[in-house]
Amino acid sequence: MDTRDTAEQAELRRSARRLARELAPATVADLDDATRAKRLAAAVHDAGWLELRDDAGGGAPLAGGVEAAIVADALGGSVADVAFAGPVLARDLLRRSGRARVDNAVVAFAPSLVAAASTTPAYAVDAPADGYAALVVVGSELACVRVAASGPGGNDLTRVVAALPEGAPIEMIGGELHADDLDAWRALGLALTSADLVGVMRGVLDMTVAYAADRRQFGVPVGSFQAVQHLLAEARCLQEGSLSAALYAAWTVDNLPPADALAAGRVAKAYAARAARTVCETAVQVHGGIGNTWECIVHVYLRRALLSTQWFGDDAVQLAELQQERLGSS
Amino acid sequence: MDYRDSPAEADFRARLRAWLAANNPGLPTSSTDDEYWARQADWHTALYDAGFFGLSWPSRFGGHDLPPVFDVILDEEVAAAGAPPRPSLGYLVQGISAHGSDAIRERFLPGLISGRERWCQGFSEPDAGSDLASLRTTATRDGDEYVINGHKIWTSYSDVADWCLLLARTDPDVPKHKGLSAFAVPMHQPGIEQRPLRMINGITNEFGQVLFDGARVPAANMIGEPGEGWRLAMTIVSHEREPGELGYVARYAKTVKELERTVRGDPAAFRPDQREAVAWAHVQTEMLRLHVCRRLSERLDGIDHGPGGSIDKLLMTWVEQSVGHAALTVAGPHAATDRDDVALKIYLYSRAQSVMGGTSQIQKNIIATRILGLPT
Numbered sequence: 001m002d003t004r005d006t007a008e009q010a011e012l013r014r015s016a017r018r019l020a021r022e023l024a025p026a027t028v029a030d031l032d033d034a035t036r037a038k039r040l041a042a043a044v045h046d047a048g049w050l051e052l053r054d055d056a057g058g059g060a061p062l063a064g065g066v067e068a069a070i071v072a073d074a075l076g077g078s079v080a081d082v083a084f085a086g087p088v089l090a091r092d093l094l095r096r097s098g099r100a101r102v103d104n105a106v107v108a109f110a111p112s113l114v115a116a117a118s119t120t121p122a123y124a125v126d127a128p129a130d131g132y133a134a135l136v137v138v139g140s141e142l143a144c145v146r147v148a149a150s151g152p153g154g155n156d157l158t159r160v161v162a163a164l165p166e167g168a169p170i171e172m173i174g175g176e177l178h179a180d181d182l183d184a185w186r187a188l189g190l191a192l193t194s195a196d197l198v199g200v201m202r203g204v205l206d207m208t209v210a211y212a213a214d215r216r217q218f219g220v221p222v223g224s225f226q227a228v229q230h231l232l233a234e235a236r237c238l239q240e241g242s243l244s245a246a247l248y249a250a251w252t253v254d255n256l257p258p259a260d261a262l263a264a265g266r267v268a269k270a271y272a273a274r275a276a277r278t279v280c281e282t283a284v285q286v287h288g289g290i291g292n293t294w295e296c297i298v299h300v301y302l303r304r305a306l307l308s309t310q311w312f313g314d315d316a317v318q319l320a321e322l323q324q325e326r327l328g329s330s
Numbered sequence: 331m332d333y334r335d336s337p338a339e340a341d342f343r344a345r346l347r348a349w350l351a352a353n354n355p356g357l358p359t360s361s362t363d364d365e366y367w368a369r370q371a372d373w374h375t376a377l378y379d380a381g382f383f384g385l386s387w388p389s390r391f392g393g394h395d396l397p398p399v400f401d402v403i404l405d406e407e408v409a410a411a412g413a414p415p416r417p418s419l420g421y422l423v424q425g426i427s428a429h430g431s432d433a434i435r436e437r438f439l440p441g442l443i444s445g446r447e448r449w450c451q452g453f454s455e456p457d458a459g460s461d462l463a464s465l466r467t468t469a470t471r472d473g474d475e476y477v478i479n480g481h482k483i484w485t486s487y488s489d490v491a492d493w494c495l496l497l498a499r500t501d502p503d504v505p506k507h508k509g510l511s512a513f514a515v516p517m518h519q520p521g522i523e524q525r526p527l528r529m530i531n532g533i534t535n536e537f538g539q540v541l542f543d544g545a546r547v548p549a550a551n552m553i554g555e556p557g558e559g560w561r562l563a564m565t566i567v568s569h570e571r572e573p574g575e576l577g578y579v580a581r582y583a584k585t586v587k588e589l590e591r592t593v594r595g596d597p598a599a600f601r602p603d604q605r606e607a608v609a610w611a612h613v614q615t616e617m618l619r620l621h622v623c624r625r626l627s628e629r630l631d632g633i634d635h636g637p638g639g640s641i642d643k644l645l646m647t648w649v650e651q652s653v654g655h656a657a658l659t660v661a662g663p664h665a666a667t668d669r670d671d672v673a674l675k676i677y678l679y680s681r682a683q684s685v686m687g688g689t690s691q692i693q694k695n696i697i698a699t700r701i702l703g704l705p706t
Contacts, residue, residue: 229698244621
């Protein structure tokens, strides 16, 4: 056992964080800078990150769940307003189904964001504005709903959540999925959303610690008060514990049987979801009045955390599943 | 990144599993019954003699020179077998290794690691808890010896110890952190009185209290230089805060497993909140197991005696207390009505975790100032 990054993984972590820092929004106003957002999307595309789970030949993915989670963590850490997990999860599902390629694919989720949709209405995360194909799973077959265009949707200001209308025509596209395929894919979804939450926690906590060291009241930095210090120390522990669970969840996707990978994903997500809400709430609190304004970027982190929490199921969903599995039906 | 066993790790796991199947002493969950500590020494020596303890420590002191992650395997397997956790003394080994001379290490580490000699740690005093550096126990030079006078408290298992790693003031004329030295004090001598305290869960063996009244220690038993005591204490407590050094994950996993078995045995008898408390304790315990995997893997880059242990300590505390809450929740009214209720003992014992080895408040101060870099 050696849970450290390989040299390649460490380099990917560095470069993904660097890219996210340079091109992601640093302020709320930056969210409206379309030129910047376009450069970010182009950089993610050019880095080849959207292809990480494509078929490398023989059915295996080009890169592991660990590499995909490293990118998700980096993008979450800078609230990067770019599609990543949505297209990567769609391409992972396509690969597992044996279907080579569908352009601009994302996955439809219904009735909540927990599981792949079999009908509409449904929601698609990371849906491209200029049209997309939302994958749905009908029985054990893959199908899709083609949508011409999506406006901005959802309450995460960095990722689109598009609503697919009721009764949209479902087109069978060929490609078969076994229960194991869906479990392993769901495990990847849990790993990527957990990694995103870990990134969000790191990003918002770094920013909040810097603010607490800078902001002065009573003639001293507010970060010198123990009451504030203890909130931030607790947040740091939650961030570290979440990282430990999420790293393992990402590794299990390609290395353990799907049921075990799913269980590891549920543990990571349950822990990270609870942790992320506390850490983001701490960030709002430590920023004081300004933390409750639209202009302060902290709520962008909180909103992103709320979507990543719901996507593939929040802590309550994961705990219910773990109970079912470990304690039997009630 | 690879969580799989290497061939050597898989071989070790298989041998350990086979050995545990035949050698599990079936002790009660630690710290809920005095029987645990009464028989723990036998468990220590059995584990050691079979080659399953002291894995990452140097072979010249009786260890096995293995990478630290082997301790993860040990924790996982004893938990799976329902066997007692490994003895928690890695922090003493770290302190003696980092600060002791060759002579000290050769004299004391083999007995400590093998369990042939039992140790306690004499740091806290009635008036020196969180403010450890203000301790008042003195060690006064007298020829080739030092004479010890003072009062130590929370000296776990002092009544069965052969040696005490004692922190005492050797120079009253310098600032409080600089006048402390550490000693290996023999416990079987006149001038030492034991006055154990009973814990809130009723067990009597753990909370030692020791009065030193003219006890003597050879000057050669000083660990480190005169005045090095504070630095040694900080090395020790930094590791005393690490679940990877303590092996507590196995204890928590064992309790969670027992709770799961209870609920699974009669699912209809338990409410949703009881089920959720057990599931959450499982999530917490798994998180800590994986956190230890990460921390012990990081040790492949070298051991860090720094403040990171405070993060681990806080995580471990939250885990232990969530397990304690789960035990209490599952027990329901039995915790109030049944004199022998084990869940109540587990719960009450878990409250000490946010105090022992440095309070949670002290850990948060350390994290805030030394890890987050916040101003004081």
